[in-house]
Amino acid sequence: MSDSDAVNRVQRAGTLVTEEFDARRRRAPDFAAENEALHGLAQTLNAADGVMLQTLVDTALKLCNAGSAGISLRERDASLPHTFRWVALSGHCADLVGHLLPPDNSPAGVTLQLGSPQLFAFPKRQFDCLAPITHEVTEELVVPVPGTPEPWGALWVMSYDEHLHFDSEHRRILTSLANFTCAALTIRQAKADAEARAEEAEAARNALAVVEAHQVDFIATLGHELRNPLGPIDSALAAAQKLAAGNPSVLSALALANRQVRQLKRLVSDLLDASRIRHGKLSVRHAYGLLGDIVKDAMAAVTDEAERRHQQLQVTLPEYPVTVFADAARLTQVVSNLLSNAVKYTPSGGEIRLRVDAPDPNTIPAHDSTPRDAIVTLRDNGMGIAPGMLPHVFDMFAQSPSARTRSDGGLGIGLSVVRYLVNAHRGEIAVVSEGEGNGTEVTVRLPIVCRSQLDHAAATTHGMSPARILLVDDNADATEALAMLLTLDGHEVRRAQSGPEALSIVESFTPDIALIDINMPGMDGHELARRLREHAQCSSTRLVALTGYAGTMPDSTAIESGFDHRLIKPPSLEDLAYVLRG
Structure with a gap:
């Protein structure tokens, strides 16, 4: 049976129900659980292959609340072209490690043929290769594990409970873990290649350097993805503490949450600093x-x-x-x-x-x-x-x-x-x-x-005089939380979620400082900065580029676009004070 025949068959049978994702209610993200999972996964990068892959499927099982989870990888044996093997399993079918699946008539084969995450209803009824599973499988969510020149295989979770349905949040989590699997397998393959060329010492050293670069860059990407939700959470907590002044019980609960967020922020900051060191972007300001x-x-x-x-x-x-x-x-x-x-x-x-x-x-x-x-x-x-x-x-x-x-x-x-x-x-x-x-x-x-230059102790706080601030970011949660915190500190704040909206706002609002996300759909931050510089009323506005990835945009590129400064997202109040002081 060809790949296209298998796809047509499961579509006709009603087994392929991926479109139901859009109709299902999406559960709330649990970023704390994801950060804990990241911590565990990061510690397995240098472990044996079996340990790393098993940790991945255990993580998928836990975060998706599934009955089973597994990784199906393509066989590299030339005698079994494109056949899939279950290399790591968790949950009810954990004893089926090593099970082979055909390259076409299998959930992984259909998913890779379609090239995107797929949801299957009662897949055992259409795929004979799933017969060794003793339980009835009500749903299976399968996500491709990308690779070059072809995908490595697929990461999947199964539900045996007719009341447990996978939603788009499960798809997001599994896609993130599949990307981690890709990076980890790429690192593993690179290490294997380097060891195979051990007699060529210089070539081996170069290969290991590439592996290290992939690892640091990948961890920086994970740090960025975690920092995006942490920014608005941190700003919202700070705003809530100001609003809850005089309410000891609420302040006590917020203090507990704030301590946990500080721990998450420290882990993420360490990840981003590691990337900045790799790119030579961790600078000092004397x-x-x-x-x-x-x-x-x-x-x-x-x-x-x-x-x-x-x-x-x-x-x-x-x-x-x-x-x-x-x-x-x-x-x-x-x-x-x-x-x-x-x-x-x-x-x-x-x-x-x-x-x-x-x-x-x-x-x-x-x-x-x-x-x-x-x-x-x-x-x-x-x-x-x-x-x-x-x-x-x-x-x-x-x-x-x-x-x-x-x-x-x-x-x-x-x-x-x-x-x-x-x-x-x-x-x-x-x-x-x-x-x-x-x-x-x-x-x-x-x-x-050095010789004394100060007559008295310098202030240890980083307060700012009230300013008119424009926040431009397509992430509504990030701008709302930061705007609330800045407003409570006495600043006048306007928000925009796109370049055209920002240009409309400055017709009647002249900001002292504009914080502009670089990677916005449509009109990006570079174009918006150039357009703002054309407005006479914005001639004295300080334009600050916000980027979530350390090392991806040189300072010179930001300046050429009309920006005065570049900051890593989310900007702290200390960063903003530094920018306003020039």
């Missing part, structure tokens, strides 16, 4: 500031968690103000990341000590511009680091076995980013531990201390 303010801001990020764990957190700062020339935000990220690791891996009641040593800037001769060293030393009596792991603590995605078992263990990216930022400040970082159970000591040496 300015004069006070070292004490940097440390205090970093402390504020971990104090609540340390108190919740009943840990003793001691900080020793110089008695005199220390002026530094550095990127305060990035150094705060360095110190808070180190403190967060110490809090995370120190048991309840443990001790964490942070000490900062630096020369008094007033003792530096006026004619001497050589930066002096600031030394940050952090000691804890936590779980420590095994000797074999110590040389790899700064490697991307490196984690000890004990860290992988923790629900808050992170993705193994943070210290790699920390080392990059320390090096960007021409500094050095060292990690010392006498082994597991014996605590850890981290020393950061930074040549950033």
Whole structure:
């Protein structure tokens, strides 16, 4: 039977019911569950193939609430051209791993013939290859696993419950997992090819470099997809906390949600920072500031968690103000990341000590511009680091076995980013531990201390004077949440979901700043920026390009389109304050 014959047969039989997706009510997304799944999947990228594929189908089974889940891959054996094999299964048919299916008369074959996700009703009645499944299958959702030059196969879930129907949200989740499967299989194949050419050392090194690039780029894509919903959630929570002032019970619930969102944001930020490092886009902005303010801001990020764990957190700062020339935000990220690791891996009641040593800037001769060293030393009596792991603590995605078992263990990216930022400040970082159970000591040496330029402590908040702001983004949830937060902070905000709508708004509203999404359908952000520059009333408007992908648009490209700045979505209030200050 040919592919087209199989498609026509199931269509005539009423087995192919993909159009029902549009008529079914879509369930609400569960981004927290997806982020947890991402965490688990990311940790399997370097595991054995069987572990990675099994984790994928287990994830599909759980997120889709299915009865069975599996991956059907094309056989590479020349004697079985295009035949499918069930290589990983979960649920009721888990004992059928290795089952072969024909290339045409099977759900995977029909799906790949049609080239898009398909929904089948009672597929066992039309496909003899499903006969080994003992249960009656009421529905099967099948999604192609893309590949080059041809698809790898298909990812599918089955329902045995006549009351459980798959909807478009299940299709979105399964499509995302299928894309992950493609990337993981591509990485696996690239690694296999590199190993096969082991005798050609240079070729093998190049192949592994390509694998790493695919991995980092793919994880950056996942980070972007997660950051899109996190932006409006974070803005909405901040707005809700302002609106709920005076209501302790509501504020308590919002505080719990906010802590979880902060954890999600940190994971996503680590993913995006990894991509920015890969593309050379993780930059630093040097300015004069006070070292004490940097440390205090970093402390504020971990104090609540340390108190919740009943840990003793001691900080020793110089008695005199220390002026530094550095990127305060990035150094705060360095110190808070180190403190967060110490809090995370120190048991309840443990001790964490942070000490900062630096020369008094007033003792530096006026004619001497050589930066002096600031030394940050952090000691804890936590779980420590095994000797074999110590040389790899700064490697991307490196984690000890004990860290992988923790629900808050992170993705193994943070210290790699920390080392990059320390090096960007021409500094050095060292990690010392006498082994597991014996605590850890981290020393950061930074040549950033300069002669005093400040007469008093710099403000640690990032407030903005009220401004007229135009938000342009086709994502309605993102603009609504950010607009609500900015309005509560005293700004006058207008929203547009397309370029033409934005041009209509500026006829009667002159913004001080316009935040414009680059990737909009129809009139994209580049064209809108050029059109706004043609309006006389927008001559002093600061145009800010918003992009969700780190490294995809050079700053020079944004400037050529008429933009003054470029920010990663979603922009923080600190980013906006920086832009308004010019």
